[in-house]
Amino acid sequence: MVNAALVAALVGVPLWAHVAGEPFTITLATRAVIFALAAVGLNLALGLGGLVSLGHAVFFGIGGYAMGILAFHAQNYLPMFPETLAIEGTKSMPVIWLVAVIASALAALVIGLLSLRTAGVYFIMITLAFGQMFYYFTISWSAYGGEDGLSIWVRNGFPGLNTLDPIQFYGLCFTLLCGALWLSHRIARSPFGLMLNAARQVPHRVETVGLDGQRAKLVVFVISGAITGLAGALFADLNRFVSPTMFSWHMSGEIMIFVILGGVARLFGPVAGAVLFVAMEHVLGDLSDYWHIYLGALLLGIVLFARGGVVGLLAGRAKSHD
Amino acid sequence: MTEPVLDIRGLTKSFGALVVSDGIDLSLNPGEIHAVIGPNGAGKTTLIAQICGALAPDAGTIRLKGQDVTALPTRARARMGLARTFQISALAMEDTVLQNALLGALGAAGNPWRLFRPVLSDRALRARAEAALDRVGLLEKAAMRTADLSHGERRQLEVAVALTLEPAAFVMDEPMAGLGAEGGQKMTALLDTLRHEAPILLVEHDMDAVFALADRISVLVYGKVIASGPPDAIRADAAVRDAYLGEEA
Ligand SMILES: Nc1ncnc2c1ncn2[C@@H]1O[C@H](COP(=O)(O)OP(=O)(O)OP(=O)(O)O)[C@@H](O)[C@H]1O
Ligand SMILES: [Mg+2]
Numbered sequence: 001m002v003n004a005a006l007v008a009a010l011v012g013v014p015l016w017a018h019v020a021g022e023p024f025t026i027t028l029a030t031r032a033v034i035f036a037l038a039a040v041g042l043n044l045a046l047g048l049g050g051l052v053s054l055g056h057a058v059f060f061g062i063g064g065y066a067m068g069i070l071a072f073h074a075q076n077y078l079p080m081f082p083e084t085l086a087i088e089g090t091k092s093m094p095v096i097w098l099v100a101v102i103a104s105a106l107a108a109l110v111i112g113l114l115s116l117r118t119a120g121v122y123f124i125m126i127t128l129a130f131g132q133m134f135y136y137f138t139i140s141w142s143a144y145g146g147e148d149g150l151s152i153w154v155r156n157g158f159p160g161l162n163t164l165d166p167i168q169f170y171g172l173c174f175t176l177l178c179g180a181l182w183l184s185h186r187i188a189r190s191p192f193g194l195m196l197n198a199a200r201q202v203p204h205r206v207e208t209v210g211l212d213g214q215r216a217k218l219v220v221f222v223i224s225g226a227i228t229g230l231a232g233a234l235f236a237d238l239n240r241f242v243s244p245t246m247f248s249w250h251m252s253g254e255i256m257i258f259v260i261l262g263g264v265a266r267l268f269g270p271v272a273g274a275v276l277f278v279a280m281e282h283v284l285g286d287l288s289d290y291w292h293i294y295l296g297a298l299l300l301g302i303v304l305f306a307r308g309g310v311v312g313l314l315a316g317r318a319k320s321h322d
Numbered sequence: 323m324t325e326p327v328l329d330i331r332g333l334t335k336s337f338g339a340l341v342v343s344d345g346i347d348l349s350l351n352p353g354e355i356h357a358v359i360g361p362n363g364a365g366k367t368t369l370i371a372q373i374c375g376a377l378a379p380d381a382g383t384i385r386l387k388g389q390d391v392t393a394l395p396t397r398a399r400a401r402m403g404l405a406r407t408f409q410i411s412a413l414a415m416e417d418t419v420l421q422n423a424l425l426g427a428l429g430a431a432g433n434p435w436r437l438f439r440p441v442l443s444d445r446a447l448r449a450r451a452e453a454a455l456d457r458v459g460l461l462e463k464a465a466m467r468t469a470d471l472s473h474g475e476r477r478q479l480e481v482a483v484a485l486t487l488e489p490a491a492f493v494m495d496e497p498m499a500g501l502g503a504e505g506g507q508k509m510t511a512l513l514d515t516l517r518h519e520a521p522i523l524l525v526e527h528d529m530d531a532v533f534a535l536a537d538r539i540s541v542l543v544y545g546k547v548i549a550s551g552p553p554d555a556i557r558a559d560a561a562v563r564d565a566y567l568g569e570e571a
Contacts, residue, residue, distance in 0.1 A: 209429030210400035
């Protein structure tokens with residue numbers, strides 16, 4: 001029910017805005033959908049794997065910079081590694097997405113290998129530390145704008161579509177979100193999902209039946225990072241701009257907030273959380289610069305009284321990835 | 323002579339000054355139930371943890387089916403056919419009873435890296451899990467959330483998970499604990515049928531069950547095996563009465 005209402009809103013509102021000539025509303029919806037995608041990524045690691053990552057901005061940022069760097073070289077007709085490989089940049093979204101997914105998956109593999117040796121608060125600190133490393137690295141990376149980031153003049157293209165039309169770009173983002181939701185749903189029900197689910201709750205049990213729970217967590221961390229990386233590439237394309245703030249711990253926190261707000265381990269939790277966040281940001285942000293106070297209060301209420309988040313509150317009994 | 327399924331030699335382990343395993347020699351032969359009894363804190367659970375690979379011994383060797391597994395991780399020992407049940411139930415409480423059994427079946431099948439097909443559509447896996455639940459009498463509760471089971475039912479599920487592994491040896495840590503008289507008798511009857519499938523190293527406080535089931539009994543006190551032999555000999559042993567049975571008699 002809640003899920004159906006969410007999907008109806010995510011289809012209906014932008015279509016209405018398109019007909020009514022309200023491109024800003026479409027842009028808001030696109031922002032919500034992209035945040036939702038990033039959070040669907042995190043929810044796989046957090047909800048299914050129990051991995052409290054405060055470093056998912058790393059993948060969001062890598063996705064963003066994958067887009068920024070490729071488009072920057074393309075728009076300036078500068079090949080990458082001119083002396084050796086001389087790779088052209090690209091303005092093609094599918095290629096950019098592929099690079100974003102692969103790069104963030106690789107980063108997640110390395111970060112996962114190192115941080116999964118720890119658990120609990122140390123895991124949180126290590127993922128946070130990786131985020132800070134990337135943040136300060138991009139600030140000092142003057143070839144790609146350093147602290148100022150990179151501006152891309154024209155949105156990248158997708159074969160057969162006019163991505164400059166807000167509703168068409170929205171459609172792309174929404175389709176990718178649906179794909180990620182479908183993937184999460186399948187994973188949660190698969191043998192792999194069963195193993196992971198148990199590894200989160202009783203790791204010693206999983207080992208005792210001969211399964212490798214740690215490796216399962218690593219695999220889900222990589223998938224999780226790849227999805228959030230894809231969201232980063234879309235976010236950069238939405239704004240036609242990337243900067244180190246995509247890597248900031250603030251960003252990691254926001255992705256975490258989407259998940260908690262909507263409901264950890266609920267399939268549509270991240271979607272509900274991101275939509276609510278963007279709506280609050282827009283409505284309350286207009287009323288007061290200090291709208292985060294209300295966000296904080298809501299978050300407090302949810303953590304104290306409704307662990308299932310908004311989706312849990314409306315849909316009742318918690319069931320993993322429903 | 324058939325060689326023992328499980329053969330432990332000179333197992334030694336200390337936590338600081340506390341010696342919890344003191345040169346333990348122990349074996350488990352095909353078709354037998356070998357009970358390990360001893361007072362609280364004698365080191366029974368730590369012995370099991372070392373046998374199953376959750377805890378590394380300071381010295382000694384553990385052989386499973388003739389192979390030295392002392393340095394192998396828990397996972398590898400499980401794949402070789404060692405099934406452990408826990409004193410404190412180790413079950414995924416948020417999951418259903420069936421899902422817990424499926425986890426065992428998945429471990430036995432050894433193909434968990436499938437990300438897209440629903441686990442419930444795997445007939446062979448399901449059949450194996452349901453057969454195990456049926457044997458412990460939990461099949462009707464397969465769809466229940468494990469957290470909603472009674473304590474006794476969780477003990478049964480704990481055994482069912484071990485059953486799905488179709489192991490070469492069971493290592494059970496107080497399967498009767500907290501079962502009550504009737505539950506204890508049912509569990510005793512079940513274990514009695516199991517020994518023919520795989521021998522059981524049985525840690526248990528319930529003396530009725532131990533004397534009804536065991537082919538051999540070893541008595542562990544302060545990490546040392548102070549007596550080992552057939553039930554009648556153990557019952558008659560003066561040192562054992564002093565250290566342990568005496569308290570109850
Ligand atoms: N990780 C540990 N560190 C330090 N001491 C430990 C540890 N684990 C167990 N012990 C101690 O080792 C001793 C043996 O514990 P163990 O759990 O093996 O006893 P047990 O025979 O299983 O007792 P029970 O019948 O109560 O289950 C106890 O004194 C316990 O406090
Ligand atoms: Mg014990």
